[in-house]
Amino acid sequence: MPELPEVETVRRGLAPFMEGARFTSVEVRRPDLRFPLPERMAERLTGRRVERLRRRGKYIVCEYELNRHAIIHLGMTGRFTVSVAEGGGQAPVFDRFVHAAGGDPAHDHIVFTMSNGARIVFNDPRRFGFFDLCEAEGDDRCPHLYSLGPEPLSNSFSGPVLLAALSGRRTPVKAALLDQAVVAGLGNIYVCEALHRARISPRRLSRDIGPARAERLYSSIVRVLTEAIEAGGSSISDFAAADGALGYFQHNFAVYGREGLPCPVCRGDVKRIVQSGRSTFYCTSCQR
């Protein structure tokens, strides 16, 4: 579920503990997550200094040495917990952006200890997340990054760029927006929300998106992502919370998960359909 805003939120939470620090130890507790973990991952990272923690689409990119980076994908349920040694014991210090609930310790798959005393645990019950180490120079040489489309909150993204990426595609615009090669970082939730804001039906074929709709869709994507980041993300579920709430941008959803409820804009019915095996929520009245 972590999409761009949630990944950005996690990155911001981790950066103060990682940037400028060295990996003192890396404990890899199982051989694989979604994919096999990199060979000799612990040895390759130990002693290295993290220069920068950045984000590309839904990936966290940990630059730890010139032209080398670790790729981190949170999958569905990947989360980080940070604690720092204080005084005699390990007093947990949770940044508000980092998951406070550590989850079941049985799913603590990787434990990083940093030279600044931070202990960073990667927990992922479903193991849809993954780590990889890339030593190639530049994002265009990284197998995970090279095929990604434009970064939606950068200057490389615009209405015309989106229009060009959608043109000629026979697939519904909903499916196209989930394709990370069209634009990087959107998942099921923010695609539904962006289409609603742009008043575009998720069923409309990509090739039938013209310049006007492309422009609306572009600005809707930028706005919904920006607002969600400002809210600290939305879908990093905290299973320990009594109400099972997801995070607070969730309360701003207009359509996602709101089947049968009125559209907040036009009071029309929010409908749920299935497109390429995924739930799509949209307002049948104002999205065309």
Added chain:
DNA sequence: ACTCGGTCCTGAAGGC
């Protein structure tokens, strides 16, 4: 070249 559906995984939620 493009599009689609199956697959991975586990826990929550709903039905009986």
Added chain:
DNA sequence: TGCCTTCAGGACCGAG
């Protein structure tokens, strides 16, 4: 109460 089924999701891969 407890078991069973279904669903959630991103990225990848093979089939068409």
